[in-house]
Amino acid sequence: MNKETLSTIAKRTGYSVTTVSRVISGNAASHRIPENTAKAIMDEVKRCNYTPSAIAKSLRTSKSGTIGLILPSVANPYFAEIAGAVIAEAKAKGYFTIVLDTMEQKKNMEECARILYGRQVEGMIVIPSGDDPSLLERLDSHLPIVLMDRSYDYSTLSYVTTNNYEGGLMGTRLLIKSGHTRIACIQGEKEMPVSERVKGYRDAMREAGLEENISISGNEFSAHCGYLETALLLSSEDRPTAIFALSSTILLGAMKAIKEHQLMIPDDIALLSFDDNLYMDYTTPVITRIRQPLEDMAKLAVKILFGRIENTLTASSQLRLSPSLITGESHKTCHSPTEPSVLQGN
Amino acid sequence: MNKETLSTIAKRTGYSVTTVSRVISGNAASHRIPENTAKAIMDEVKRCNYTPSAIAKSLRTSKSGTIGLILPSVANPYFAEIAGAVIAEAKAKGYFTIVLDTMEQKKNMEECARILYGRQVEGMIVIPSGDDPSLLERLDSHLPIVLMDRSYDYSTLSYVTTNNYEGGLMGTRLLIKSGHTRIACIQGEKEMPVSERVKGYRDAMREAGLEENISISGNEFSAHCGYLETALLLSSEDRPTAIFALSSTILLGAMKAIKEHQLMIPDDIALLSFDDNLYMDYTTPVITRIRQPLEDMAKLAVKILFGRIENTLTASSQLRLSPSLITGESHKTCHSPTEPSVLQGN
DNA sequence: TTATTTTGCGATATCGTTTGTGCAATTGAG
DNA sequence: CTCAATTGCACAAACGATATCGCAAAATAA
Known part of the structure; x- marks a missing residue:
């Protein structure tokens, strides 16, 4: 079975390329081609398993x-x-x-x-x-x-x-509303989509009169970067009570560092993540996160x-x-809970 | 700037389409086209930002x-x-x-x-x-x-x-070697790649003279299916001491069910997964898994x-x-450890 | 019967490339 | 100065589809 084209089919059915083309591309009706002609052609098409060349078609029609x-x-x-x-x-x-x-x-x-x-x-x-x-x-x-x-x-x-700005703002406000005051934010990469999230974080912290604490390291969204930054944060004098991870991979790294420091989420340290991911529903506790639509x-x-x-x-x-906010358990606080009922319902 | 083609460039440079084509497709040398001709053409190509039509090219060359x-x-x-x-x-x-x-x-x-x-x-x-x-x-x-x-x-x-057969065999043998005897296997879907894994599990169980325990539910690799099956297994009379999850999503469901039953991995129940995934390095404990290359x-x-x-x-x-086997901590046993030193080194 | 419309279909150019063939003009050899 | 070889390039035919005309034969109208 060699290459089939309109003209091989035309030859075998006895009709012209034109007619064959019309039948195949479904324009038989508008060109007054009778049923049995169309049927003869379609039968042959099926028999020899013809597939039109989309490339030739594109060239001709520029679609x-x-x-x-x-x-x-x-x-x-x-x-x-x-x-x-x-x-x-x-x-x-x-x-x-x-x-x-x-x-x-x-x-x-x-x-x-x-x-x-x-x-x-x-x-x-x-x-x-x-x-x-x-x-x-x-x-x-x-x-x-x-x-x-x-x-x-x-x-x-x-x-x-x-x-992304709104996401940063929304997340940070949630942490603040949950009673946190020392909130760190791990950025990962510096460029466009993330920098907006950072702006949101900044504005939320400012409006609450809190001090910013932004970690940037590397220029990538790696779990390892999240791990290192978190480890650093946790060993500082007045360690944060909440960490806002600006990506799901950073979150993973952060969780590992927290585990190694033998701290409990959210009792010792709260966590909030950007991006959604299946595994976040299956961690202990379920991760609270900002989901992109x-x-x-x-x-x-x-x-x-x-x-x-x-x-x-x-x-x-x-x-x-x-x-949107997907509320889990990881963002809560045990230090100075504010309006816990409102939070639950969120 | 309208559509550029070989012929518009030919017209403007004063050469023929043929020559232009040869220069552009890098065959200038083999057709004895002098440097300055080639240069003139390439200059014009750059100036008008010409991009060849890959479609026409494909049609002509059938590549x-x-x-x-x-x-x-x-x-x-x-x-x-x-x-x-x-x-x-x-x-x-x-x-x-x-x-x-x-x-x-x-x-x-x-x-x-x-x-x-x-x-x-x-x-x-x-x-x-x-x-x-x-x-x-x-x-x-x-x-x-x-x-x-x-x-x-x-x-x-x-x-x-x-x-996949080897994967199933290898995983099950590891669990057996780690001292487990009641080993369940959660399949997820029934078809081709997974059924091979199940065969491996079967053969390993048989060769050790152990009783099989295969859970199939739904016909998908869903976390939810893993959750349901695990919950069922855990509430059975003589619950397994180890679960072999045949996909990473099943693993997630299994972990959730285990957590809800307030059991510890691997002390109360051991876990082994098929497929690798970033998060598995960041769980507690690190998941032992069979990684596909x-x-x-x-x-x-x-x-x-x-x-x-x-x-x-x-x-x-x-x-x-x-x-390949990526050894974590989730497959071990505390019931009747066999050759623990060998296991550690694995 | 003739004029007109309708039916059923085909020739051909075209899309933008590549490529085999060919041929003038230039160069070099003798 | 003549003839052959080389140089520098162009013509035109594909590739496989679509679309614009167009036209003979059959059907219908007058």
Whole structure:
């Protein structure tokens, strides 16, 4: 069985390529092609197991039925979850998704964007790396681009992110309301999405008249970094009574350090995490955390993208979605509980 | 800036499309095109930011520089890790990867395979769903397919999987050697990769003359299923002293149930898990587990795939890689410790 | 019967590349 | 100065689909 094309089928059925094409792409009716002609052709198509060349079709129509998704690392469960959601949403629109991994490098990101452009994707969703939007902005004038999870300052590119500032604020306020005063925050990386969380933390501490205590080490979200920073915090003179871990991996490191210091959560030290993860429901105690609305973000990003693909949406949309609080037991305090009933109900 | 093509550049530089094409695709030298001609063309290419149409190129050359990866669910961290590894390996070979998600449905899998075929991918790596290899086998005669993680019985398709039987055997033997005799095994799903693990468990129990105790519930790897099964096991008359969780999510559920029964790991009940996951190093105690060699699997799968793409490899390769044991503290026993020194050193 | 409409389908150009063939102009040899 | 070899480039045919015309034959109307 060699390669099948429209013309091999045309030859065998005795009709022209034109007619065969029309039948196969479902336009038989609008071209007054009678049922039995169509049936003869479809029978042959099935018999020889013909699959149209999507590539030739794209070349001709300049529609590829494809969107691109560029992200820093598929192996990272957080991005993987986003990828899953985007793929599902796009599929629901009849599109499929090419996923490209930049390994967190701006150079790769730009190469990926070019590759997708060359492959005629009809739009792309990008979780950007680096802080220079210029290439993406240039591409955006040719095909719609929507950023996700991260955005650039001072760029007109559309984006959908979590309101990270709000998350930082919300989390810190919860800890304060729970009676903590010495609250440390472990940052992990310095750049865009996290720095907003830190701002939220800062403002919450300020508004309560409390002293900030921010740990930055390395420039990554590693569990090891969380471990080291926590160990340092715990051995300080007036150690904090609560730690706000700005990512789920930092949380893991923090938990390990706390265990090694033989402290109990939350009695000796309270914990709050950014990001949600299955295991957090299964730890002792259940971790209180700020969950980013991944599903909604993906849905909206795809929706905006298709709005622009179909030209029903022209203006740039910049959206920040509110994170939500998942209340566990890890954030409470035993030092000076304030309004515990309110907290429970949260 | 409208759409740039070879011919717009040809027009502006005064050369022919042919020459422009040769310069751009790096074949200037072999066609005796002088340096300054090449330079003039490249300058113009840069100036107008031209990106070749990969689609047209593929159509012409029937090479797409693309492989496909079909998997059950990108959102699942286990598959996401595989995806990351495959993408990285393919990239190292100069190829890029289209990732398609089947949502664990055979029908989707087949559609995905067709789509990729139509997109002219040069090969595909598939983590199959269902138990009917016929479509994939048919496609395999047109373009190379390599299965990963799961395989079909009685199919000639190439595959690279973990030796799940060995994993089951190894894990169970470890528990036996650690002095356990009442060892339960929680299966989760019934199909291919896991059923092999169960066989290993069975054989190990038999060879030690111990009684099997296999829990199957639902047909999924859910934490909830692990929770229910464990709760059941723990409340039975002669409850097991060790539980072998055949996936990392089952492990989570098991841990929750154990905690609720106020039992200590490993003193009251020992735990062993299949699959590796960051959090397992951060639990109390550290979880002993059977790790699948994901990286190696991905490397080999890609290597085999390219062997077939480049035609240096013609026979079908069916590989089962040995899993490895990561020794934590969760598998030990306090009931009747046997050769503890040997265990420690493991 | 003739004019008109409808039915059923086909030729051909085109999308943006690559590539085999070919041919003038230049250079070098004799 | 003549002839061959080399240099520098272009023409045109694919690749496999779609889309714009268009046209003969059959059906219907007048």
